[in-house]
């Protein structure tokens with residue numbers, strides 16, 4: 274195709290909210306045509322997984338940061354709201370754009386949007402180009418010998434490591450000129466909470482945007498990476514990268530993280546090298562989730578193991594609410610759920626503990642937990658969230674077996690041995706000594722009283738007995754065997 278340089282190129286920013294290593298932006302910039310950066314806020318096209326509250330807060334900040342970066346370069350993010358199809362069609366008409374470039378999505382609603390966009394472009398005599406960027410390897414390239422998607426992580430990751438490494442990341446491209454079009458302010462999208470303003474903890478904890486994402490990666494590599502393999506399961510303290518929301522919104526691409534980490538592997542030895550390798554493998558779990566979602570678009574709703582469709586889940590609104598509010602009477606579960614509510618995030622170990630508690634101790638459907646995470650996590654990610662919930666519930670690909678039931682008391686003692694995590698998030702238990710803080714009911718009345726605690730009043734009694742809940746969960750599993 275020959276490009277008509279007078280016709281602008283629309284770069285449709287979807288969830289790759291960055292300028293560096295952005296293949297769609299680079300291709301548009303290299304064409305020499307005026308570039309029109311676009312973000313479409315589509316609350317109209319049917320989509321069962323519209324962003325939750327915490328994600329919307331992040332999105333507002335991230336779009337604001339992207340607009341500022343474009344502004345520094347003489348551009349402007351054109352923000353429009355409405356059905357993606359209508360917005361693209363109107364903009365193609367208004368600007369006579371010669372092409373639309375975008376990053377490929379692997380989510381069911383995203384791929385539908387791509388088909389629509391491609392058809393529209395054809396109607397308008399414009400080209401439509403999809404670029405890689407959200408994953409390290411294309412799902413079509415990582416398949417078993419008989420051409421099927423992998424369902425087990427280890428061979429999947431081996432196949433990834435054997436194939437060509439993702440291309441080295443590229444810097445922000447030079448854009449010769451930007452095209453302009455009418456835009457609504459980011460603030461007009463209504464992404465921020467109105468009343469009550471519950472986002473104070475998010476503002477205190479996070480700094481969204483590409484610059485902050487790069488800073489987070491550098492800080493992790495310089496300060497914490499070498500201890501990652503040994504400390505990543507600690508519940509308290511910043512031991513992991515906290516890159517997940519930045520990765521979700523594409524403020525940093527997985528290939529940028531991959532290459533930074535691969536350099537770290539080459540440059541280090543011993544424990545630091547092991548840590549960098551462990552980290553790469555975690556990035557591999559993200560990759561695995563994306564490939565699974567691409568191959569099994571029903572992943573967010575439907576158990577991958579069909580037997581689990583018959584699982585005798587309970588309905589119990591009071592128990593669900595106690596879990597959501599961090600009032601289960603199990604300190605480690607409550608600490609994690611309150612951290613989630615306050616900051617929009619919790620460590621992976623905490624996610625495993627609370628998810629296991631919901632589906633095994635409370636016998637509530639994993640989809641309930643998935644939905645709550647979807648609304649409250651700043652990194653809520655369709656692929657990672659769905660695959661991880663299925664993994665914990667025992668119904669996913671390569672899942673933890675359902676009969677392996679975490680003991681929340683032992684998990685607390687192991688991963689929060691000093692009780693610091695619990696004291697921080699469940700301050701009403703702060704007066705208890707480390708030794709027993711994960712099972713307050715084991716203390717005598719007088720010890721509890723001297724710590725200012727009255728179980729059932731200042732802090733709940735456990736909503737289920739661990740041993741009884743475990744037995745009930747195993748009986749439920751027998752029913753679907």
Ligand code: FAD
Nearest residue numbers: 513514515516517555558559621624628653654657658661
């Ligand atoms: P790090 O340990 O620093 O890891 C680096 C990156 O690797 C992460 O940012 C993430 O992109 C990826 N990663 C790490 N662990 C996993 C994992 N187990 N599965 C998939 N990718 C991983 N992650 C999300 O990004 N969004 C979600 O909605 C989400 N929901 C989850 C729900 C449950 C029930 C569980 C058990 C896990 C979930 N995870 C989710 C995975 C994981 O907990 C988070 O990615 C991780 O805690 C983010 O913190 P970090 O960036 O400091 O991770």
